[in-house]
Amino acid sequence: MPESWPYETPHEPKDNSRYRRKLSRRLATAALVLPSAAWPAWAVGCDPDDKECQVDEYLTSVKGDPDQLRAFLLDLPKGGDLHNHLRGAVPTEKLIDYAIRDNICINDLTLQSRRPQPCKSPERPATDMNGDVNFRNRVLGAWSMEGFTNPDLQAGHDHFFATFGKFGAAADRHDGDSLAEVARITDRQNQVYLETLLGARSTDTKKLVNKVWGTQKPVTPNDFGTLLDKLTENGAMAAIANHAANDLAQVYTDARNELQCADRQNADPACGVDIRFDHQVGRNQPQAVVFAQLLLGFLLQGTQGWDRSVGVNLVQPEDGKISLRDYHLQMQMIRFLKGKFPGKHVTLHAGELVSGLEGVSYHDLTFHINDAVNTAGAERIGHGVDLRHEDEWRALTHVMRDQHTALEAPLTSNCQILKACAPGEEPDTHPLTAYRDANVPVALATDDAGVSRSDMTEDYQRGVTHFALDYYALKKLTRDSLEYGFMPGGSLWRNRDGFEFVQPCEGADPSQEHPGGTCGEYLDANVKASLQWTQEHRLHVFEEKYSNAAHRLADPAA
Structure with missing residues (x-):
């Protein structure tokens, strides 16, 4: 273990029971009489019916390739965003569009936006960005972290927080x-x-x-x-x-x-x-x-x-x-x-x-x-x-x-x-x-x-x-x-320490987009559980797709 390791013990996946199962499968497979080369790569690490394990194997195979990794993670159903500042979440190009649409004023020195017209020197009308690419790029850099490379801690911190005051007038009314x-x-x-x-x-x-x-x-x-x-x-x-x-x-x-x-x-x-x-x-x-x-x-x-x-x-x-x-x-x-x-x-x-x-x-x-x-x-x-x-x-x-x-x-x-x-x-x-x-x-x-x-x-x-x-x-x-979202309604899960369905949904099949019976009634009455079911259904579809992809990686002729 390197001396720079910041924690007391090596990190394991949070579900340690799965970690142990996965490890035992690897050891058991390695002990077989057949040489490991005779087995498909996905089978060496996973039971044939274990979709989660197979998707994990696929992730392992692509994590060294940024493009393939991003494609995999873009496809991953990611639930919700619980920490999102609306005005800071809008793409800067959209804020520039708002500024041009409203023809607000932008200080040519500080690049701070202001309402209303008329603009006063050294201000310029935002519409100037339509024909002046340099001006537009300067605004883009001042209103976001685009192109910011200063390695200084304080400078990066200050530039980030300063953007809000600069694009504030552009975001107003939008x-x-x-x-x-x-x-x-x-x-x-x-x-x-x-x-x-x-x-x-x-x-x-x-x-x-x-x-x-x-x-x-x-x-x-x-x-x-x-x-x-x-x-x-x-x-x-x-x-x-x-x-x-x-x-x-x-x-x-x-x-x-x-x-x-x-x-x-x-x-x-x-x-x-x-x-x-x-x-x-x-x-x-x-x-x-x-x-x-x-x-x-x-x-x-x-x-x-x-x-x-x-x-x-x-x-x-x-x-x-x-x-x-x-x-x-x-x-x-x-x-x-x-x-x-x-x-x-x-x-x-x-x-x-x-x-x-x-x-x-x-x-x-x-x-x-x-x-x-x-x-x-x-x-x-x-x-x-x-x-x-x-x-x-x-x-x-x-x-x-x-x-x-x-x-x-x-x-x-x-x-x-x-x-x-x-x-x-x-x-x-x-x-x-x-x-x-x-x-x-x-x-x-x-x-x-x-x-x-x-x-x-x-x-x-x-x-x-x-x-x-x-x-x-x-x-x-x-x-x-x-x-942990604050949406109303009861959870799909029996308790927060595990992922077992609540009693009305016991035995329900997440391959279904919307289950019937008591589970369907429960989901209809609880916003949180309904969103969680949608997530589980999407995860099911995702795992079907990428477990098959793991098979194809292991055996292209299959």
Whole structure:
């Protein structure tokens, strides 16, 4: 074992019983009288009826070929995306199209977009990009990570987060268009569920805070009850929540109209993607504003007539000055509000830090994930990169395992923003393997695929090439990406530690697109289980295809 190995024991696939079965089959086959060369390659490692094993053998055969590997992983049914910032997910070319369509202004020096016209020097109208390729390419590079090669940690981090302020005006008024485009991408990535982050009514919330409390007045835990009463007095926050729900419903409706979902003959395949919203709250804001916007996220989950707001999350750089100062206070806010609104969902960016970022102390790296899990009670955390700096980090992973606190792991984003790319790479080794070794549930995610110039398939490809994930591991990732989604309804699985169908679906055949009987009735009544069944059916079709491909690789004449 190399000295640089960052963990105590070599990593095994998470389903160790399958690992042992597979190993015993290999040993038994090797002991046969017939020489191994007389057996097809797929038979050496797998039982003839073991489709999973055969697909794993196929994956092993192509993982050294990037094109074949990507084709395999693009074809893989990948469940859902649980960590997706809507505005950061839109391809930059689409944002440029929006800017040209609206003819907004773009600063020729900073490349920041602005509304409205007329443009003032050094601004240029966005329509100039139609005839000026150099201008367009400069905008593309400023609004995304396209062509960014600076190896400096801070520079990559800063460039990534600066893109949002630069393309913000171009994205304004296009949330419906953007959601439709991201749904198309989700469908093309062979996924059935999208949980996207979008804020709502932030200006109204700030005005209310200024009226009843003051935006600069400090907040302590002793103030939470009083501040809650002031914000909800006379139905003020409830009214904002109703307006916010209407706004989000309009975004959803606009996206469905763009996709022509009401037209059965011409409906885009992306209409089949189930879309839900997590309310995002900027963590680098005044304390009372953060509290009020968190409150709005909880209220949105119960707004009558609107059921697609399913969670609340804190966003913006975790290494921001205010975020670092108020991190524990914000976790206390969430714990307080969870007590007032039981059953509402919380997922949090936590541990999106590495040593070497400006302003980040060693102490900051020791508690953020712990605080999100143990103080705020988050059901999922996003990023979690600083794990091995956390106090008692092994005990923390055991808590996450036992509480079924899932990790949203956007591998491409972590590499670009934090230079946490793979085990053994500086400045901090990526802890994905440590989470999986502790049996913490994990779902790969895209974060901001438009800014990153990536997609979900790339994240799965990183999983295979950088973290040695086999097919069994990939299959579990796809299942967990739906099991830990906040969509309504009961699960297809009897419990979260295994993949046995619930009683109404015992014995049901996943080769069927939709089973009948009690299982069909159960699926019709439970959105989550229905999406999970779709995933299982797609996995069945996928395994049939690639187990046959494994046979052909082993015996081209067959």
